[in-house]
Amino acid sequence: MSNRKVAAPGAHAGFWQNNLRDYGLLVSLLLIMGFFEVMTGGVLLDPANVTNLILQNSYVVVMALGMLLVIVGGNIDLSVGSIVGFTGAVAASLMVYQKMPYPIVIGLSLILGGLIGAAQGFFVAYGKIPSFIVTLAGMLIFRGLTGNMLLGQFVGPFASGFRAISSGFILDPSDFGILQAEEGADQFYWASMLIGVICAATLVFTSTQRWRRDRAGAMETEPLVLFMGKNAVFAALILGFSFLLASNKGLPNVLITMGVLVLIYTFVTTRTTIGRRVYAMGGNRLAAQLSGVRIERLTFLTFVNMGVLAGLAGLIVAARLNSATPSAGNSFELDVIAACFIGGVSASGGVGKVIGVVIGAFFIGVMNNGMSILGIGIFWQQVVKGVVLLAAVSVDVYQRNKG
Amino acid sequence: MTAILEMRGISKNFSGVRALRDVSLSIREGEIHAICGENGAGKSTLMKVLSGVYPHGSYDGAIVYGGEERRFARISDSEHLGIIIIHQELALVPLLSIAENIFLGNEPGRFGIIDWREAHARTRTLLATVGLREPPTALITNLGIGKQQLVEIAKALAKKVRLLILDEPTASLNETDSDALLRLLVAFRGQGITCIIISHKLNEITKVADQITVLRDGATVETIDCHKEAISEDRIIRAMVGRDMTDRYPTRSVAIGEEMFSIRNWRVEHPLHAGREVIKGVDLHVRKGEVVGIAGLMGAGRTELAMSVFGRAYGRNITGEAQLAGKPVDLSTIQRAISAGLAYVTEDRKSLGLVLSEDVQNNVSLANLPGVSTRGVIDAHRESKVARHYVDSLRIRTPGIHQKTLNLSGGNQQKVVISKWLFAGPEVLILDEPTRGIDVGAKYEIYAIVNELAAQGRAIIVISSEMPELLGICDRIYVMNEGRFVAEMPAAEASQEKIMAAIMKQYGVAA
Numbered sequence: 001m002s003n004r005k006v007a008a009p010g011a012h013a014g015f016w017q018n019n020l021r022d023y024g025l026l027v028s029l030l031l032i033m034g035f036f037e038v039m040t041g042g043v044l045l046d047p048a049n050v051t052n053l054i055l056q057n058s059y060v061v062v063m064a065l066g067m068l069l070v071i072v073g074g075n076i077d078l079s080v081g082s083i084v085g086f087t088g089a090v091a092a093s094l095m096v097y098q099k100m101p102y103p104i105v106i107g108l109s110l111i112l113g114g115l116i117g118a119a120q121g122f123f124v125a126y127g128k129i130p131s132f133i134v135t136l137a138g139m140l141i142f143r144g145l146t147g148n149m150l151l152g153q154f155v156g157p158f159a160s161g162f163r164a165i166s167s168g169f170i171l172d173p174s175d176f177g178i179l180q181a182e183e184g185a186d187q188f189y190w191a192s193m194l195i196g197v198i199c200a201a202t203l204v205f206t207s208t209q210r211w212r213r214d215r216a217g218a219m220e221t222e223p224l225v226l227f228m229g230k231n232a233v234f235a236a237l238i239l240g241f242s243f244l245l246a247s248n249k250g251l252p253n254v255l256i257t258m259g260v261l262v263l264i265y266t267f268v269t270t271r272t273t274i275g276r277r278v279y280a281m282g283g284n285r286l287a288a289q290l291s292g293v294r295i296e297r298l299t300f301l302t303f304v305n306m307g308v309l310a311g312l313a314g315l316i317v318a319a320r321l322n323s324a325t326p327s328a329g330n331s332f333e334l335d336v337i338a339a340c341f342i343g344g345v346s347a348s349g350g351v352g353k354v355i356g357v358v359i360g361a362f363f364i365g366v367m368n369n370g371m372s373i374l375g376i377g378i379f380w381q382q383v384v385k386g387v388v389l390l391a392a393v394s395v396d397v398y399q400r401n402k403g
Numbered sequence: 404m405t406a407i408l409e410m411r412g413i414s415k416n417f418s419g420v421r422a423l424r425d426v427s428l429s430i431r432e433g434e435i436h437a438i439c440g441e442n443g444a445g446k447s448t449l450m451k452v453l454s455g456v457y458p459h460g461s462y463d464g465a466i467v468y469g470g471e472e473r474r475f476a477r478i479s480d481s482e483h484l485g486i487i488i489i490h491q492e493l494a495l496v497p498l499l500s501i502a503e504n505i506f507l508g509n510e511p512g513r514f515g516i517i518d519w520r521e522a523h524a525r526t527r528t529l530l531a532t533v534g535l536r537e538p539p540t541a542l543i544t545n546l547g548i549g550k551q552q553l554v555e556i557a558k559a560l561a562k563k564v565r566l567l568i569l570d571e572p573t574a575s576l577n578e579t580d581s582d583a584l585l586r587l588l589v590a591f592r593g594q595g596i597t598c599i600i601i602s603h604k605l606n607e608i609t610k611v612a613d614q615i616t617v618l619r620d621g622a623t624v625e626t627i628d629c630h631k632e633a634i635s636e637d638r639i640i641r642a643m644v645g646r647d648m649t650d651r652y653p654t655r656s657v658a659i660g661e662e663m664f665s666i667r668n669w670r671v672e673h674p675l676h677a678g679r680e681v682i683k684g685v686d687l688h689v690r691k692g693e694v695v696g697i698a699g700l701m702g703a704g705r706t707e708l709a710m711s712v713f714g715r716a717y718g719r720n721i722t723g724e725a726q727l728a729g730k731p732v733d734l735s736t737i738q739r740a741i742s743a744g745l746a747y748v749t750e751d752r753k754s755l756g757l758v759l760s761e762d763v764q765n766n767v768s769l770a771n772l773p774g775v776s777t778r779g780v781i782d783a784h785r786e787s788k789v790a791r792h793y794v795d796s797l798r799i800r801t802p803g804i805h806q807k808t809l810n811l812s813g814g815n816q817q818k819v820v821i822s823k824w825l826f827a828g829p830e831v832l833i834l835d836e837p838t839r840g841i842d843v844g845a846k847y848e849i850y851a852i853v854n855e856l857a858a859q860g861r862a863i864i865v866i867s868s869e870m871p872e873l874l875g876i877c878d879r880i881y882v883m884n885e886g887r888f889v890a891e892m893p894a895a896e897a898s899q900e901k902i903m904a905a906i907m908k909q910y911g912v913a914a
Binding site: 277280284289291346350 | 713737738741747749755757758759760761765769770772773776779780783784827
């Protein structure tokens with residue numbers, strides 16, 4: 001019984017230690033948004049720019065979800081930028097030269113991404129070749145193949161249905177003549193606002209449910225004040241952004257794709273056996289293996305998954321540019337990997353959360369976008385991003401060592 | 404004799420948890436001073452304060468060394484004054500040579516250019532002093548753990564040691580190596596080197612120590628002068644646990660059933676050298692409710708045997724028959740071995756047993772995730788209930804099930820590993836050095852767990868280098884040497900002498 005007595009304060013301290021960095025990350029994102037909002041004189045949070053910000057960053061978020069699993073599993077994938085270029089080029093050629101219908105091309109591109117991931121995963125998992133080397137080779141190979149296929153040409157344009165993956169917006173009553181704005185006034189997209197309200201309400205409702213259930217089940221819960229505060233901030237953010245988007249063109253399709261993927265990967269990483277095993281594998285490979293985890297198969301699957309998501313990102317990028325270009329996806333891997341590390345993923349594996357990675361991706365996105373608006377040169381942007389990456393990880397490591 | 408070191412009123416907190424409470428320690432020059440205490444009593448913390456791992460200012464109290472108060476800011480400060488600590492986990496670079504390791508960070512030579520001739524000459528002298536017959540160019544990775552320990556000591560000597568601190572130096576050594584090491588310490592005492600030894604092996608302490616300081620729950624209980632009173636292991640245990648420990652091995656009622664598991668003519672080749680047999684035709688069987696021990700020296704092949712049985716986790720070209728409950732069983736992968744009902748608690752809990760970055764709960768469920776999930780989705784409540792059940796029933800001392808296993812003491816880490824395998828529901832449980840480096844109290848608890856599992860009708864195989872332990876908890880003992888079982892005896896008829904004789908006899912035949 002004596003250990004019960006110790007449990008209460010210890011558990012609390014543990015909770016703070018475990019979650020402090022999540023809050024810290026969110027606060028830093030809000031701070032940097034505030035900074036650029038002021039510096040750009042309000043352009044950053046202009047409805048049109050918010051839409052733009054989401055369109056520009058969707059591919060980073062999508063690929064960061066896959067990269068999270070790869071890095072947590074103890075590997076790295078440098079080839080994702082080249083896979084983006086390659087799948088985009090293949091998809092464009094199929095649609096433009098072969099006149100293949102775009103729904104089939106979408107399916108084929110995802111399969112292609114998966115196959116590329118499988119090929120690399122095979123060498124890493126079963127060939128026992130370090131992932132850094134395998135994917136460095138992949139990065140060169142697929143960038144080269146992209147160049148060979150396109151021969152310096154831009155391939156496009158695409159059907160509007162395909163472009164809608166990236167630049168489309170969800171349907172609104174106003175499209176059917178309902179709730180239309182009067183002549184000359186700006187259209188407000190009520191469907192998008194409604195979805196925002198529903199999301200915020202669902203978030204508050206489900207997290208309250210879980211919090212109560214956890215408390216009843218004597219699991220560790222966060223203090224009530226913190227819990228309510230966090231929910232209020234998240235709900236306000238969702239409502240605020242939906243309002244901004246609804247005042248422009250509504251919710252972009254790609255945001256819906258992103259949102260669904262974020263939910264799926266949150267579920268996979270926190271609630272499923274396969275997710276748990278990836279974390280165990282990254283935390284201690286041998287111990288996981290001796291506990292019956294199939295290391296090779298799991299490593300292989302993380303790469304297949306990464307490939308599919310990179311294929312999807314390739315489609316999103318091609319759809320957004322309305323063409324495939326030889327340089328599409330160039331150095332995307334760096335943004336994606338940086339998003340993971342800023343988001344608190346451990347480079348040695350075993351540690352990292354979806355929410356952190358998403359915030360990390362938006363961190364990079366806001367910096368890219370804000371600095372572009374300010375007219376800062378691309379090279380200085382790289383310097384700033386490098387410094388921020390180093391600073392973020394330094395703070396993280398410092399905190400971890402202190403504990 | 405004057406005191407070379409006095410630690411006065413040392414207190415140290417870790418984020419609100421008191422690790423040390425007003426601990427005082429006085430070490431006389433040229434003595435062997437043992438520090439005993441259960442895991443978590445604060446022994447290692449105290450030594451880290453002394454050596455400067457925890458710098459001055461992060462603790463309260465004073466350290467007086469060589470007559471002056473010292474305020475170490477880092478380890479090198481204490482090393483300069485001849486205080487050298489050898490940690491339980493050896494700090495050698497595996498792929499460098501003995502000479503390179505001994506002079507690492509302290510290389511002889513000028514302008515950054517190493518004088519290898521001198522380094523090797525001095526290494527040879529040092530190795531002769533510690534009685535290690537290996538060339539200075541031998542790579543650490545090719546040495547056994549006992550020899551590595553000697554290299555560590557040679558390294559300390561190279562730094563002109565005055566106060567040598569050894570943290571569990573014999574934990575992973577067999578008896579012969581342990582004896583050699585202890586003789587070395589006694590020889591050092593003759594040369595005026597003071598020595599602090601932290602050990603759970605009380606029989607060794609009683610043999611060599613001049614004084615014994617006992618810590619309990621972060622405080623000094625007492626310091627026993629071995630020259631003033633007759634010292635016994637029971638006397639120390641009483642001070643450590645704060646009560647009489649009448650029996651170190653819990654009693655149990657033995658109810659042995661039919662044969663549960665057997666292997667016949669089991670042969671395993673070395674994973675890297677094809678054709679070199681490591682296990683040379685072993686026959687083993689264990690019945691329901693039976694505890695079978697495997698005794699042997701380091702390198703006899705016991706761990707290799709266990710791992711090769713457990714889903715071929717070791718070796719290549721494995722041949723032989725395995726039977727479970729009278730039927731042939733497929734143990735070709737770890738997954739199959741686990742689902743057939745085998746469990747293997749590894750010898751090395753930190754690198755093979757636990758995912759240290761994960762908490763207690765996630766480690767407990769790792770080997771049986773399907774047991775807490777439906778169609779691949781984990782039920783968080785079921786999982787935490789399972790974790791809490793084992794924390795309570797195995798008395799794992801942790802602030803909560805979400806504590807990272809990294810922060811637990813050795814004994815509690817071991818209980819987490821055992822919990823993991825208990826939750827997998829094994830019929831046959833293989834325990835490899837289950838009590839290595841853990842204290843008497845926790846050992847007793849682990850023996851009690853073993854007894855209870857046997858009482859539930861499971862078959863248990865225990866590998867241990869501590870012969871008294873095997874004699875205390877087993878029903879039957881196999882003696883292993885050089886990849887073979889050289890003897891088998893009921894524990895009731897066995898003795899340490901008989902086991903050693905069985906091993907030596909085989910050497911006699913081989914010679």
